[in-house]
Amino acid sequence: MKKLENVDFLLFDLGNVIINIDYSFTINELTKRLPKEKHNLTSDFFPAKFHKDYEKGLISTLEFRDAVKNHFQESWEDTEIDYLWNSLLKDIPNERIELIKQLGEHYGLAVLSNTNELHIDAVNELLKKQFGASSLHDIFDEVYFSHELQLAKPDPNIYLKVSELLVTPPDNILFFDDLIENIESAKNIGYQTHHVTHPQALISYFENVQH
Template structure:
């Protein structure tokens, strides 16, 4: 990696950086279950307190499912709610996993993600299925997950917490995210950033890493 020679560790967002996600898949499942007059509520749900509370661990999985039922005034079963919620998780392209395995030989790797326990069970299983045996527990030196930290990007507090845990200077860290607001939050505390703005962006950035 020739971009910033002083970089000593790498921090990766999860969604659309490592793991492809598509919110439309969840939207479509909800649209199919809801009358037309409630369709506008679907995208609004993604910025609702129920969603935010799940991502910061303020409510548990049962509380989230009850919140979904109350929000949409439905009697959906737990399993269907989880299925709809997890349908936005598409897949991890193998070339990104192969890249991470190569980078692991040169850098400490960290994940920093706004996520939740329902999604992360599926995420972990995907890593386990696609990585060589016994690789997943050691691929990342630490997982910084919003629902475990009680903090979300792009708030400065989550980046400060990461730096404190790492014991690193912010300019020694390079953070990859697909959302500009999350990069701006990191930059406010001095972390170097790179915007992942298309599916090959991560691969292209590290094309000189063999």
């Protein structure tokens, strides 16, 4: 594999870049459990302030679960809430992990994800089941989560922070994300970027740069 010039670190988002996610699946699961008059509450679930606060580590998992119960006015068990919350996490395609391992021979590898404690616990379970890895740290050199940094994409400060933590100038970092607002913000800081728009995007990007 030919190394890209002026790229020291590859930085990957998680959702729909490494792991497939499906928000509509969670919305359907919620709808199944709720009476019809509460179905309208599902559309406010992911954009809710308590979700953003949880993503930034401003509230605990306990407080997050309470906020979910409060939002839907349902007395769900913790296990039910955790299931619903994590149900958007699907599979991690083998070919993506194989590619990452190959890329690790030429570049530093890092993750930058807007995420939370419950999701990461579930991702670690998936990694163990699928690849025998205990966490993302087994696959990547550095792993940065919004809830640990208390910053979230597309805030420019998160990209500056990651560049500082990687001890790598922004223009030597190539960043992959599926959301255009995250890509644009990183680009403004000086990152090299690639917008992931379909399931084969990572594979095809590195195939194309070889030619």
